[in-house]
Amino acid sequence: MRESPAELNPRNSRKDKARKLLIRSTLLIIGLLAIAAPAGLSTIAQAPAAVSVERVVVAPGATYFHLSRTTPAGEPWSIHVLELGRREKSIRLQAIEGRGPHDQMQRELPTALAARAVAAGEDVLAVVNGDYDLAIPHMGIPDGLSVTSGRLWTTGKPHWPALGVTDKGEPLIDVPSVEIVLGTGKQRWSIAALNKPLGSPHGTGLRVFTREFRPAVESTQSFAGVVIGKLVPMLPLRAGRTVRGTVLRSVEREARVEIPAGALILVQPTPAIPDERALSLATLRPGQRVKLQFRVSLTGREKIREAIGGFPILVRDGRVSLTGTPSEYLRRRHPRTAACYSTSKIIFVVVDGRQPKLSVGMTLEELAELMVSLGCTVAMNTDGGGSSSWKYTASPSFA
Secondary structure: OOOOOOOOOOOOOOOOOOEEEEEEOEEEEEOOOOOOOOOOHHHHHHOOOEEEEEEEEEEOOEEEEEEEEEOOOOOEEEEEEEEEEOOOOOEEEEEEOOEOOOOOEOOOOHHHHHHHHHHOOOEEEEEEEOOOEOOOOOOOOEOOOEEEOOEEEEOOOOOOOEEEEEOOOOEEEEOOEEEEEEEEOOEEEEEOEEOOOOOOOOOOOOEEEOOOOOOEEEEEEEEEEEEEEEEEOOOOOEOOOEEEEEEEEEEEEEEEEEOOOOOEEEEEEOOOOOOOOOOOHHHOOOOOEEEEEEEEEEOOEOOEEEEEEOOOEEEEOOEEEEEOOOOHHHHOOEOEEEEEEOOOEEEEEEEOOOEOOOEOOEOHHHHHHHHHHOOOOEEEEEEEHHHOOEEEOOOOOOO
């Protein structure tokens, strides 16, 4: 739902400090510099069925639009658009993961995430929610890939897309390539997932866990595993990095194992999937040295600084192109959060929904058509339902 502009950061903004937009597995926008005329204004103003357009310059290079439209049947749509100029170097995107007091992934309100960033000295421009999360008891663990400032929190479902930002600030939307490889001696094995609960649809085979997941790995079925410690470099894990460690102990036929601080647990669900390439954890002995490689890339680019998941891709090459097979429920009208980019701009959209007098929400097809009308080259649905929300704060210079 829409929130009125509020001062997230009471300090005066400084032109020598970038401002941020956060996306939960939230995105934070940070930035300030000279403003150009917003490139998308004419596109938005001329979009079909627009009843009214409210325009606010939030900061140099960042413009907010509120669009009031009606469906073909006369039902209301309330649409919030934040448009960022890609040439505005003072604005940058940063993903922030919701987390608890011990760095474990959990749900946080976008405003709480923004407040945490402000407390850390960031100059926050806006915050937008993003990605789905898992069901109880794993709420707060993103369904998709999560990378924040290079820190790798968790991998996503196979074939699920992500919105990423490179180390040079380039936005990318595509299905990521994530490769986690365990090496010991001359042997190499692939690991299916990082910090995803056993039994979830995030690949089959070995899984690796850190305490960012939960204090322990639990399952209704017994599993085998090994604890790997003496890590170099130390945690947290980072995309594109190789970690070396030592097997500390073995785990056999247990249903719950504590994850030691500063260590990893490598788990093999049982019964193991028959595969001659599968790693038999019995081959790993205490004291044995191993290494784990973590590679993340989008559209062939490997230096991914930020990434959040979503589903599905809505637009490719400037045309409606739903990628994947959304469920019937997901296809219905709901509140929506979406992101896109073109050669000149990055756009975030929140559509109010489930409020018949204000806004009925959008189907995925309607959302895709909206993103095309806003000039998007590539667009992705990043979240929806009751968690769709965003908030911005106007710069004191433009308030």
